[in-house]
Amino acid sequence: MEVAAVTFANGGDDIGVHVPVFSTAGIRGMSVYAAVFLVLVAAGCLAGKYFATRPVSAxxxxxxxxxxxPLVLIPIGLLILIEGSAFGL
Structure with a gap:
């Protein structure tokens, strides 16, 4: 239940990003986005299962x-902001 609550609470910023993207993407673009998303979610789940079932890595x-x-997510977030010209650079 806690995971669902955090996921729901975290979704507000996603709406602000995804609505403009999907409204301009068209059917073909949305199909590509959905396919890439599903493939990457499956890859993430498989990687998580792999590492969680290995005693040393677990x-x-x-x-x-x-x-x-945080050491992984913060640089990824900064890269996204910089590459997206969020700082007006």
Whole structure:
């Protein structure tokens, strides 16, 4: 239940991004977006299952995951902002 609540609460910013993208993409573009999304979700699930079922990586992620996740997500977010010219650079 907690995961669903966080996912729902986190969705507001997604609406602001996806509505303009999908309204201009057309059927063909939306089909490509949907296919890529589904493939990447499946790849993420398979990677998560793989690493979670390996004792060494599962133990390391349980111990250091709360540190590693921000170290991965913050640079990705900054890259997206910079590449999208969000800072007016």
């Amino acid at each position: 133990k390391a992620l349980a111990r250091w995951g709360h540190v590693l996740l």
